[in-house]
Amino acid sequence: MDTSSPAVFVNGEILKMYLGRRVRAVVQVMRNEGGVIIGQSTDGYQLTIKGAQSLPLSHFVEVIGVADGNQSIRAEICTDFGDNFDTVSYNGLCQLANGKFKNLFL
Amino acid sequence: MEVIIPECEIIGNPSLPPEAEPVSQNVSSTNNSGSFTRETLNGSAGSDSNSVARLVSKSSANPANGAPSFPPTIQPSYKPPPMYKNRGAIMKNEAPARIIPIAALNPYQGRWAIKARVTAKGDIRRYNNAKGDGKVFSFDLLDSDGGEIRVTCFNSVVDRFYEVVEVGKVYVMSKGSLKPAKKNFNHLNNEWEIFLEAASTVEPCPDENDSIPTQQFNFRPISEIENAENNSILDIIGIVTSVNPSVTILRKNGMETQRRIMNLKDESGKSVELTLWGEFCNKEGSQLQEALDSGFFPVLAVKAGKVNDFSGKSVGTISSTQLFMNPNLPEADRLKVWFDGGGKNAASQSISKDVMPAFSQNLIRKTISQIKDEGLGRGERPDWVTVKATVSFIKADNFCYTACPLMIGDRQCNKKVTKVAGGNWCCDRCDKEFEECDYRYLLQVQVQDHTGLTWVTAFQESGEDILGCSAKELYKLKYEENDDIRFPEIMRRSLFEQYLFRLKIKEELYGDEQKVKITAVKAEKVNPSMESRYLLDLIGRHSV
Numbered sequence: 124m125d126t127s128s129p130a131v132f133v134n135g136e137i138l139k140m141y142l143g144r145r146v147r148a149v150v151q152v153m154r155n156e157g158g159v160i161i162g163q164s165t166d167g168y169q170l171t172i173k174g175a176q177s178l179p180l181s182h183f184v185e186v187i188g189v190a191d192g193n194q195s196i197r198a199e200i201c202t203d204f205g206d207n208f209d210t211v212s213y214n215g216l217c218q219l220a221n222g223k224f225k226n227l228f229l
Numbered sequence: 230m231e232v233i234i235p236e237c238e239i240i241g242n243p244s245l246p247p248e249a250e251p252v253s254q255n256v257s258s259t260n261n262s263g264s265f266t267r268e269t270l271n272g273s274a275g276s277d278s279n280s281v282a283r284l285v286s287k288s289s290a291n292p293a294n295g296a297p298s299f300p301p302t303i304q305p306s307y308k309p310p311p312m313y314k315n316r317g318a319i320m321k322n323e324a325p326a327r328i329i330p331i332a333a334l335n336p337y338q339g340r341w342a343i344k345a346r347v348t349a350k351g352d353i354r355r356y357n358n359a360k361g362d363g364k365v366f367s368f369d370l371l372d373s374d375g376g377e378i379r380v381t382c383f384n385s386v387v388d389r390f391y392e393v394v395e396v397g398k399v400y401v402m403s404k405g406s407l408k409p410a411k412k413n414f415n416h417l418n419n420e421w422e423i424f425l426e427a428a429s430t431v432e433p434c435p436d437e438n439d440s441i442p443t444q445q446f447n448f449r450p451i452s453e454i455e456n457a458e459n460n461s462i463l464d465i466i467g468i469v470t471s472v473n474p475s476v477t478i479l480r481k482n483g484m485e486t487q488r489r490i491m492n493l494k495d496e497s498g499k500s501v502e503l504t505l506w507g508e509f510c511n512k513e514g515s516q517l518q519e520a521l522d523s524g525f526f527p528v529l530a531v532k533a534g535k536v537n538d539f540s541g542k543s544v545g546t547i548s549s550t551q552l553f554m555n556p557n558l559p560e561a562d563r564l565k566v567w568f569d570g571g572g573k574n575a576a577s578q579s580i581s582k583d584v585m586p587a588f589s590q591n592l593i594r595k596t597i598s599q600i601k602d603e604g605l606g607r608g609e610r611p612d613w614v615t616v617k618a619t620v621s622f623i624k625a626d627n628f629c630y631t632a633c634p635l636m637i638g639d640r641q642c643n644k645k646v647t648k649v650a651g652g653n654w655c656c657d658r659c660d661k662e663f664e665e666c667d668y669r670y671l672l673q674v675q676v677q678d679h680t681g682l683t684w685v686t687a688f689q690e691s692g693e694d695i696l697g698c699s700a701k702e703l704y705k706l707k708y709e710e711n712d713d714i715r716f717p718e719i720m721r722r723s724l725f726e727q728y729l730f731r732l733k734i735k736e737e738l739y740g741d742e743q744k745v746k747i748t749a750v751k752a753e754k755v756n757p758s759m760e761s762r763y764l765l766d767l768i769g770r771h772s773v
Contacts, residue, residue: 212761219765223772 129229130187132220134213135168139193140221146196147187149204149213152178160184160201165214171195183208326403331376334407334421342403344434345370346441348377349551350396353387368394369417370402373440377417379410382425390431399434399441416462416533416549444553446532448560452497455580459538462547466530466560467493468568470500472518475510476638489514490639493529494577496567502581503531504545505552513552520554526568527554528561543581592731594763598680606734606745614734617755619727620695621682622675623720628692629700634667635659643669668700674749676730685732685749694752696723728752729760 130147131137138146150162150170160172162184172186175198183204188196220228326340334341349369356363367381380402382390394400405423415422425431446464449457457463472491480486487510494500505514513529520527530553534544546552555561564572595605595614605612633642633656646654646666654666670692674685687695696703696719703719706712731751736743 209758209761212758212765215761215765219768 131229132217133190134166134217135164135170135194136166137217137221138164138168138170138190138196141190142193144190145188146190147185148196149183149185149208149210151208151210152180152182152184155180162186165210165217168194172198172201174198175201178203179206182206183210328401330374331370331372331378331419332374334376334378334419334423336407336421338407340403342401343370343372343378344399344401344441345372345376345378346399346443347394347396348444349549350394351549353391366391368396370400370423371441371445373442375442375445376419377445378419378421378423379415379417380405380423380425386425386427386429390425393431393433397443401430401432401434403430405429414549444532444551444556446530446558446560448530450497451493451495451499451501451580454501454536454542454544455499457536457542459536461536462533463536463544464530464532465493465495465501465503465534465544466528466556466558466564467495467501468526468564468572469517469521469529470494470526472514472521473639474518475514478638487511488638491517491529492579494568494572495564496572498575498577500577500579500581502541502543502579503529503534504537504543506546509546509550509552513554516554526573528556528564529554530556530558530561541579541581594767596680597676597678597683600683600732600734600745600747601681606736606747611733611735614732616676616678616730616732617727617760618676618678618730620674620724621677623695623723624673625717625720628670628672629668629704630671632667632669633659634663634665635661641667643667668704670696670700672696676728676749683747685730685747687749687752691730691749691752694754695726695728696720727755729755 128145130145131141133141133146133148138148148164148170150160150164150172152160152162153169154161155177158174158176160175160178162170162172164170171192171194172184172188173191173195174188175184175186178184178201183206185200185202185204186196186198187200188198191197326342328342328344329338331343331345334343347368348371351367353364353366356365363384364387365381365383366387367379369377369379371377402423402425405425407421408424410417410420410422446466448464448466451465451467454463454465470492473489475487475489477485478488486507487505489505489510491503491505491514492500493503517527517529531544531546532551532553533547533549535547535550537543537545592615593613595603595616597616597618599605600614600616605614631646631648631654633644633646633654635642635656637659642656642659644656644658646656649655649662653662653664655662669689670687672687672692672695674687674695675682676685689700693699698719703716706719707716729752730749731753733748733750734745735748736745738744
């Protein structure tokens, strides 16, 4: 398993702290625009996911890629999580993983 | 010694020399001719004719008119003779007593009057004791300050007032005697009780309608009942969510009575069982049943219900309980709005069952090692905890027992039954025989978490949760169809599932050894979303 570049759990707020780094985020699909997904992060920010195939509206998708803007990710892997996802728990995870327990993750 | 005044009025109750004439007892309280009356109130609440001894002397000019004649009593020399003369105005103060709040009543009050509404009226009860036959009835009063007091009448006083007093009407009452309230029967918030006597007055007050409420409640939320003392009396209000049919119960004294159980739910997130006894079953019970059958969930207010802690905490009716269906109260309106606006579907924990659903996150969560480390189950009462663990083994032998299917009231007997000669099953408790018995789980399950492992016993409900089928089905599979493929498959597929177990832990004596017995009353598959939230909260609370 390649652990050289772990993807950081991010939400809209935390994304800007990791520009240029590998990140992962779960967003809810709001719009599909030909190769780009506009999604809502678990803390309500609007993120642009570039290089992603079209996915069903209001499904949750996990995006692993590189943060290339305050509110955009260049996607490498996209996984459809379906339409049943607990955003509150995920958001809590993002906060813990970048706060007190950062050393457990990075 | 010299006699100064040949004829004196008699004051008090002197014991008479045997040759004297008997005292005339004039029991008139409305004598307005200025006669000087003196009442002596006896301590016992027996029949009124014995308890009031009056001495009436007319203060007319001629002392010989009806005045008893006694040989003059010799006054002790150190005391001046009484200054009461048989002339001059001696008037009893006949002005009506001032109306005081019920809360101010006490035996040392002197003259008093109260104005109050009747909130409850009991039936006439006849009794027989050493003094003979008697009858008694009581009613409760509520005044505009919210004070309450019970009023009791005996024998002839019953006849005077029983028809006069009506529930809901307002009366002005005066000249009753105050005695300590009998707390066993009187649950009103007053240390005194009024006993009406011959001189008492109860006047209806037809024009008074609004300043005095018709009933006073002190409602407690259902969640508070959990901590209420056994046998305490309280008022509750809630939405009736279910009504069970009446059952006939045999009481200790051999008499039969009716019992009816229903469930009340309120905004506190808890629900409670309300037990109706006797007449309530047919009267209010039927009304509530009708409402539910028509699809309505009525509000029920209970005044003076009794807390019972036999199985969790429940509330039962007593003779002085009053039930009000859909009362005209702000609390009732508030409940209706809450219920119709979503409260109907809100999850509600019942405080009346030993088993509490494991759905709430507020329950105590322990790890398996904590059960041993903290000595759970060693106290007087069993410990109830939630443990998240994985099933690692299920004993395949003796996974169920033969149970009695007969109903006792609204619960199944479930006692273990034995087969008798002839092929039938026999239950010792019900004392009956029948062909088909029920099968109920008695699973021995080994469970593990990251701290350790332990054995728990799973009964019917949790057994079904774990294995996913009924004990009867499984029994048939194994012992009747001898299915060697499906039976082990069912056992195997149940392994390594993670559950939230609701455990009842209690130390019990087995032979001469104290063993901690753990029963799984509920096995709930872990809901990842809820569990995540629980863990997030836990992490938040524990990290400094």
